[in-house]
Amino acid sequence: MALFAYKAKDQSGQLIAGTLEADSPAMVTNRLQTMGYYPVLIESESARAKAPAAMAAMLGRKVGVNDIATFNRQLADLLSSGIPLVKALGIIQNQTSNESLIRIITQINQDVSGGDSLAAAMSKHPKVFSKLYTAMVKSGEAGGLLDQVLQRLADFAESEAETRSKIKSALAYPLIMVLAGIGSVTVLMTVVMPKILKIYSEMHQTLPLPTQILISTTDILRNYWYFIFGGIALAVFGLWRAAHTPEGKLAIDTAMIKLPVFGDMIIKREIANFARTLGSLLHNGVSILPALDIVHDVLVNRVVADEVATIPQNVTQGEGVAAPLKKSKVFPPVVVNMMAIGEETGRLDDVLLKIARSYEMEVDRAVKTLTGLIEPIIILAMGIMVGFIVISMLLPIFSIDPSAGG
Numbered sequence: 001m002a003l004f005a006y007k008a009k010d011q012s013g014q015l016i017a018g019t020l021e022a023d024s025p026a027m028v029t030n031r032l033q034t035m036g037y038y039p040v041l042i043e044s045e046s047a048r049a050k051a052p053a054a055m056a057a058m059l060g061r062k063v064g065v066n067d068i069a070t071f072n073r074q075l076a077d078l079l080s081s082g083i084p085l086v087k088a089l090g091i092i093q094n095q096t097s098n099e100s101l102i103r104i105i106t107q108i109n110q111d112v113s114g115g116d117s118l119a120a121a122m123s124k125h126p127k128v129f130s131k132l133y134t135a136m137v138k139s140g141e142a143g144g145l146l147d148q149v150l151q152r153l154a155d156f157a158e159s160e161a162e163t164r165s166k167i168k169s170a171l172a173y174p175l176i177m178v179l180a181g182i183g184s185v186t187v188l189m190t191v192v193m194p195k196i197l198k199i200y201s202e203m204h205q206t207l208p209l210p211t212q213i214l215i216s217t218t219d220i221l222r223n224y225w226y227f228i229f230g231g232i233a234l235a236v237f238g239l240w241r242a243a244h245t246p247e248g249k250l251a252i253d254t255a256m257i258k259l260p261v262f263g264d265m266i267i268k269r270e271i272a273n274f275a276r277t278l279g280s281l282l283h284n285g286v287s288i289l290p291a292l293d294i295v296h297d298v299l300v301n302r303v304v305a306d307e308v309a310t311i312p313q314n315v316t317q318g319e320g321v322a323a324p325l326k327k328s329k330v331f332p333p334v335v336v337n338m339m340a341i342g343e344e345t346g347r348l349d350d351v352l353l354k355i356a357r358s359y360e361m362e363v364d365r366a367v368k369t370l371t372g373l374i375e376p377i378i379i380l381a382m383g384i385m386v387g388f389i390v391i392s393m394l395l396p397i398f399s400i401d402p403s404a405g406g
Contacts, residue, residue, distance in 0.1 A: 002021070002023070003019055003020075004020055004021075004025060005018075005019050005042075005043055006018060006019070006020060006028055006043075007042075008032050008037035010091070011087075016037065016090050016091070016093070016094050017094065018090070018093060018109070019106060025043075028042050031113060035087065036084065036086070036087055037090070063098060063104070063128050064161075065161040066158075066161050067096075067098050068157050069154050069157035069158045069161060070096075071092060071096070071101065071105070072150045072153045072154035072157060073154040074092050075088055075089070075092060075147075076146075076154060079146055079150070080147040085118060085146075086109060086113050089108060089109040092105060093105045093106055093109065101128075104125050104128055107125075108121040108122060108124075117138070118141060118146070119135075119138035119141060122134050122137060130297075130298075131293075131294045131297055132281065132294050132297075135281060135286050135290065135294055136152070136153060136280065136284045137149060137153075139284040140284060143284075143285055145284075149284055152280060152284070156276070156280060159360070163360065163363070167367055170367050170368065170370075170371040171371065173371070174371060174374045174375055177375070177378045177379070177382070178378060181378065181381075181382035181385070181386075188386070188389050189217070189218050189389070190218075190221070190222065192393075193214065193389070193393070194218065194222070196393050200396050207395075208392075208396060210388065210391060210392040211393070213392070214392040214393070246302075249302050250303070250306075254302075254303055256301065257301065257304075257330070261366075261370060262370075265366045265367070266301060267301075268362050268363050269359075270301050270330075271304075271330075271331065271355070271359050272355075272356050272359035272360045272363060273299060273300075274295055274298075274299060274308060275335075275352040275353070275356035275359065276353065276360070277291075277295045277298045278291055278292070278295045278321075278352050279348075279349045279350070279351075279352030279353040279356060280353070281295070282348060282349035282352070283349040283353070288315055292308065292312050292315070292321075293312070295308060296308050296309055303330060307325065307328050307331070310324050311325070320343045321343060321348065322336050322337075322339040323340075325339070335355055338351050338354075338355060339351060339352070339355075
């Protein structure tokens with residue numbers, strides 16, 4: 001089969017473009033007419049045309065959460081307006097600016113036109129559409145509520161993107177302050193200090209202890225900087241390698257949740273992810289065992305994921321979701337009790353979504369509080385460091401013995 005580029009008009013007269021695989025231009029024409037389009041131009045793509053496309057695929061920007069949220073919202077709006085799925089995908093394909101997403105939508109459109117369900121077509125692109133996404137789309141197709149499910153997925157993606165943006169924005173200013181402080185100290189230690197210390201060494205006097213400490217530190221940094229940076233690089237590489245092994249990942253995640261302040265925030269974020277994902281899946285008709293399998297894959301922290309992994313076995317024995325979490329060291333009793341009430345009343349999905357909203361708000365407040373504390377701590381730390389350097393440089397001036405030297 002060859003790849004053909006086409007231009008066609010839809011029923012409203014709007015010009016669209018894309019590619020299709022077929023044995024001949026006639027087959028492309030037939031497929032376009034079946035999809036409700038009127039072919040304007042059909043031509044085979046040459047090898048020269050394919051090379052730039054391949055380069056564009058390599059250089060195209062990544063499909064982000066905001067791109068997926070926009071795609072969900074547009075597709076939901078078009079479907080709720082009564083536009084057929086294939087035509088809706090074609091319209092979105094021409095409105096999207098992300099080249100990587102355009103190629104994916106084109107392929108999905110072709111697969112759906114060939115008889116695949118939307119969920120099956122999306123599952124061929126797991127890096128963009130997760131198991132959670134395809135499971136919810138599948139349930140929406142089965143229940144005839146695809147547009148509503150896509151709206152919920154758009155809300156889900158936008159909420160995730162907003163949380164990430166808040167965390168990045170909150171940490172950006174402290175990070176800039178740290179980098180600026182490190183740069184200032186580095187200049188003082190490597191440029192200013194050597195010149196001043198050369199003058200002090202010519203005085204042949206006993207220097208104050210802070211000045212001696214500063215001289216020793218400067219000598220170590222100047223003479224052994226490659227060992228220091230090499231050691232830091234090896235430590236970072238070692239942690240990276242450890243994080244890619246089951247044992248190392250578990251050890252790092254265990255240490256992370258035991259950190260003061262940060263550990264509590266990580267646990268709350270994971271509980272919010274657990275509740276949001278499971279609640280959304282159950283709300284859209286996904287059965288409990290497949291939903292728990294998807295939730296396990298969504299969780300980032302291994303400690304929390306391992307506790308969730310014990311739930312399916314208990315569910316098959318008739319104990320429910322809340323029962324195995326009663327002995328949990330991560331899930332607080334209030335969450336477990338709310339889930340138990342939700343199971344008893346048959347409203348577990350609603351309860352989980354309420355838990356998710358509550359914990360997402362707590363994470364948001366924790367991030368704001370943390371950044372509010374980080375800024376003065378960084379300023380204080382930088383002030384102490386710079387103050388120590390300045391005092392260490394000035395102390396010898398006040399302790400100079402005029403009768404010494406010579």
